[in-house]
Amino acid sequence: MNNVKIPTLKELETAEPAFYGGHRLCAGCAEGTIVRQVLDAARYAEFDGAKTDLKDPYPVVVGVATGCLEVATTPCPYTSWGVPTLHNAFENVAATMSGVVEAYSVMRKKGRLASKKEYRFVAFAGDGGTYDIGFQSLSGALERGHKFLYVCLNNEGYMNTGIQRSSATPYGAWTTTTNAGKVEWRKNLTEIIAAHGIPYVAQAAPFSTKPRDLYEKVGRAFEAEGSAFMNILSPCSRGWRFPEGDTIKLARLAVETCYWPLFEIIEGKWTLNYKPKAKMPVVEFLSAQEKFKGVLGDKEKVAYIQNRIDQEWQTLLTKCGV
């Protein structure tokens, strides 16, 4: 699974985009960047030496759960999507896509599709729609093994409804429902998804230290025979409280501090995609935003966070055989 070929950024610039500007995502939101990256990879990724044709992309069908991405990109009568896109509800994009994917297989078999090219299906949901309310729908779809990529745009909270805590919200973080700081540790969803035994699971961040990491992961996700899942950290300027220009900086700090390691699990095999040369202290990530203001002055709490991040990192290294 290492023969994925993705066009270069220069080449991609010449292709017709599948996701247009002019959407209503907040300034500094990472979601638009991630969606562009995912769709570009989904449309053009080739394997095993096949040649990329920028004029003939793979047909991609997108499902979006209710959330920031959906409301910001489909305000009637406008749409930001250049590929067929559907939205059903908050918690059921995985189940809905399972219907689309199976209908596709039936219609392909019955010769009712014009395009001969293999379709690629992508579902997008936030962490609320993935870790929490959509968890059952996702788990069911993954267990059934429908061939699609599920992308969690993880901005660590219910940002569309105005910054409420989710089970992805980190310990100590301020949200409008954790004014005193969240007291629980975030759920390790990537590992829970890996326990489903699906062929491809990965954690990624937009244009982090390894800029092509996310593209290549999407490519490998489509090389997998079955369901694929990516948990992508999506820094949120409004919810995390950082200047709009710092989005990619936040994503990089999350990776460099090992707060959000880049790894993938292919057919059960864990691989670390990036190991910082010098692991940065987590406080660098915490202090680059204001949502951790409440814990930054509390040495014990910062130490607790550092400690758990270190433990998780060690566990991950062991799993990846590093």
Next chain:
Amino acid sequence: MKVKALTGNEAAVEALRQINPDIFAMFPITPSTQIPELFDELIAQKKVDTVMIRTESEHSAISAAHGAALAGARVVDATASQGIALKHEILYITAGSRLPVVMLVANRALSAPLNIHADHSDTMGSRDAGWLHLYSETVQEVYDTVIQAFRIAEHKNVLLPIIIGFDGFTVSHAVSRVEVLEDDEVKNFVGKYVPEHSVLDTEHPATFGLFALPDYYMEYRRQVRQGMCEAKNVIISVGQEFGKKFGRNYGLVDNYKMEDADVAAIVIGSTSATLKDTVDELREKGIRAGVLRVRSFRPFPSAELRQALMYVKAVAVLDRADSPGTPGGPLFADICSALYGMHVQPVLVPNIYGLGGRELMPDDAMSLFKMLLETVKNGKPPNEELFIAVRKKGSVL
């Protein structure tokens, strides 16, 4: 034509086998579980090439059905009771998205207390979601209605999802004589489904299920109502065409000896059979009684009801679902609204019967008509008890 002994669930599956839909999204729930079970056997035996999506919940089953319908597939789901309640959120979305999903419902009570028997509270709870509701009296009608349902839902002027309701156990599990059509007859009658739009149409990429603010939302919902209005004629014409071809006519209502009725009962579902027997008995005694069975609850046949009830003196409206805090059940409310403004109105008596599968027995039906005759005599009902065949508080079990 073949004659078979089938239960309601079996008859539904027999029709589905003949129709061979693209997708069956399922989740088991009593009393509709047999439908996906039996259909799965057909898949295993390669008698259909439908793909079954065996979901982890009712909510996911309707969501998968919704997705498959967006892709342009012909889609079936089967459910009941709590299943409908859990699907409730998505029912509105499927209707608002104008997807002709066909859903078989073996009507069953809602908790609490937990109960698995016949009752209409489940589908009545979602009656305003924008789905068409056709309720069957008999196993034969279930079979015939499944065949008609696709034509109705997929009609370009309708494009709405449809619920085919039939009473849990009383119809779903009761064996009846059923006249089964030839496979070709069914296939030709149902025809091919060619959707105008599909999320798989990558040549014409569209966004489905968008976010509409106050400047657009209302137009979408108004169109759902328009589709529902159009459905009246479509249900009638499809029912007539079915009758012409196969000998059994269907419409929005089933009038039984209503032409000269002085007293009548209005009902949905299998209980109309008991009432019809009682009417026959009363007719022998020279009492002009009738039964009006509402087959199409959505769209609601207001004009047909006004016409049928024009000269009736007293009418009992039998609801197998309650609407606590209102004068009767949901059927009663809609009948009052349909008859509002008529110069001469029958005395309307609301009744709640059969909750949680309690059968309306022939004696209960006879008492009901006697009550109506007394109502005619006195100009008002003899008492205000809403519930039929129920123990009162404090009475011994």
